[in-house]
Amino acid sequence: MANEKLVQAITSMNEDFAQWYTDVVKKADLIDYSSVRGCMIIRPYGYAIWELIQKQLDERFKETGHENVYMPVFIPESLLQKEKDHVEGFAPEVAWVTHGGNEKLAERLCVRPTSETLFCEHYANIVQSYRDLPKLYNQWCSVVRWEKTTRPFLRSLEFLWQEGHTAHATAEEAQEETQRMLNVYADFCKDVLAIPVIKGIKTEKERFAGAEETYTIESLMHDGKALQTGTSHNFGSGFAKAFGIQYTDKENKLQYVHQTSWGVTTRLIGAVIMVHSDDNGLVLPPAIAPVQAVIIPIAQHKEGVLDKAGEIKERLAKTIRVKLDDSDKKPGWKYSEYEMKGVPVRVEIGPKDIENNQAVLVRRDTREKITVNLDNIENSVSQLLDKLQKELLEKATAHREENTFKVQTMEEFEDQLNKKQGFIKAMWCGDVECENAIKEKTGATSRCIPFEQEHISDKCVCCGKPAKSMVYWGKAY
């Protein structure tokens, strides 16, 4: 066994959450570092999770009428500057290409941090008549933002994402689209990632550069910190005016289009880790698990064991993603390894099990053991995967509820965050001064003005003036 890689213990999340996170992404073989500062290598296991996320999101985009396109990786500086707010938001954090081959470029190109400007230029070219609308485009690609401090999946210099960009004839249609895609994201998080999210509107301070309104889904991590999980922006006609995207309507009048954009990133993998995983490593919802069940033969040298394990694999492979590990490592080692990798269900089968026409199923999340009959093991495993998927969501929802606190005063606000982090629900007057003061005092930022409003008090938690809305606050990644 000397050459086998040890499955080493990882830092406990209670001891050091940040180190625990880093241990999980490394030990579960999700990423590796490279000599490129702030950029990560997504390893096969991590990329397989991303492929499952992509596939299921892409299906939902196509079902809602969207088409994929590909835009250039570069944006000329003059194009980036066309929309004033947008360039102010992004110019400080882009990578600049100044030389091509051995020549200095006449105009610098930035590596796309987001592609609004490219889509707008294209729409100005291809949209003439109301018959050309709506344009419902999406792009899967990588983008670059020159971040100072980075963490795998959560904040990196380069990351993978999708960016939807749409153009509509009316403001109403753009508003519908903005909300439709927010709902697609929220449903995806719930049904696929088993992560419950709060849907709401960003305050003006937290709005996307160039947007009229930014909608967001926010989720709560295991350590009580918030994570912005996806955003959907309504641009109104701002970009259309800057880029001259006009169409002739049915009355033959020139009108500006109304636009939206929306995106989620590889950050979703970070959310999955920080919501579901534990001190034994990754815990994956079955819907995005590259291996949904792993079969571990016990005493595999004994006659019939590997044959039976192979037979079960073939049967399970008809409906789920299954792997048989018949390597010469000891079962205990294999258990730790697949626990680290978050494989939802382990199937143990040894000579005694075969004698009794049974196998033992072990859940990754609860480690519960269930003995099942081999005759209908396909159903047993599938049902267990469904149950696990459902219960991960229930557990995450319960955790969020337990860690969501209502406060009425700044004292309560600060006390709560000193005691235990979580979502803070508090009333707000709508002034950015209060938002800034809260951040300065508590470190918490406004996460969103949720669609589901509650009345906690009449007064702004910060200034005491009449409150306009209830806001979710939290320290955020």
Add this chain to the structure above:
Amino acid sequence: MANEKLVQAITSMNEDFAQWYTDVVKKADLIDYSSVRGCMIIRPYGYAIWELIQKQLDERFKETGHENVYMPVFIPESLLQKEKDHVEGFAPEVAWVTHGGNEKLAERLCVRPTSETLFCEHYANIVQSYRDLPKLYNQWCSVVRWEKTTRPFLRSLEFLWQEGHTAHATAEEAQEETQRMLNVYADFCKDVLAIPVIKGIKTEKERFAGAEETYTIESLMHDGKALQTGTSHNFGSGFAKAFGIQYTDKENKLQYVHQTSWGVTTRLIGAVIMVHSDDNGLVLPPAIAPVQAVIIPIAQHKEGVLDKAGEIKERLAKTIRVKLDDSDKKPGWKYSEYEMKGVPVRVEIGPKDIENNQAVLVRRDTREKITVNLDNIENSVSQLLDKLQKELLEKATAHREENTFKVQTMEEFEDQLNKKQGFIKAMWCGDVECENAIKEKTGATSRCIPFEQEHISDKCVCCGKPAKSMVYWGKAY
């Protein structure tokens, strides 16, 4: 009808092949230009073709044991320089990032032109023992090469591709992998793109920067020019030595790994256009056609026509990608539009057809019309698609055979290319001087030393010295 986009005639390919090509990519809505020099926007219809190519290639990669990963978009200058031949080949044609945000970087980063150096650095990190081998990785991404003159799909500043990178314990395994992937490409071209290819080895002059041997598939375009359609490289241990990628073998000795890389690009779409398409626009093999059949209702205002067309659509949709165009354009307009877009089969159905329980199928490639019974129209359409896929390959193969010429002297060589372009088969002594002389005299480059050798004469076509091998030559894209 005033507002409808006219389906304009395109330049004839015999008149001006280059203009015909540009017309097809634009008028079939495959690409659009942007203000980024040499970069193309791949529009929904073009991207849908790429998605079908990706999906079917990716399946073949996974069936042969490969896993997908994602590497950073940037390569630090010092990393690019680690392998001497490699940097010499690529440094003159890369884009350099010199600034991040507002700061000048201590070290320049290039936007990846290819990712050997990143994979090598990663392999040096993760490969320790023979148990870690082989590593069979692939990446789907975009790369940038600072080309002076560009053409959509064929040569652009940025293009989409996949790059496979593998590491093996032995030279034999690396050699097997190099050839395995060349065969995967060749079979894919034949079975999916309906393009026959010549498999062979590149001469030293045409070899990839840093490779010990480069294998290639070469195809012949409609205008008689050759297109390098995919390459597979055996690196031997060159990169492993430069990057220190070593493993301990079973006898506990340190050994260098043996590596390969292989790639195909969006250029495949260019090949499909230049092999199959015609003066009416694009012709797509059914296997990569985003719409395999389009249903055009005739006299659709008459009772029952749209109902019947809708019913047929539902039935066909169970097995193929089908679209019903019930817009208010005239049928003739629709015919031209879908011919331009290369939809393989058109289904016409009008009141008389319904009366006779029939529909008319029209092949895009030959424009042949076939009347079929509605009862088993699913089978009729599927069989026609299979037939079309097969016959496109036959036609392309016949075209290539008709345009492949054997020559024994330089005079014949030049005469042939002046008369009609095509593949030239001629003997070669193996000296780069003759290769250079041939290029200078005729404009043709060595395409490959084919696996299937023929004996045309004993002498090199250029110098008359004893020939080592028969080589395919041609003017190339």
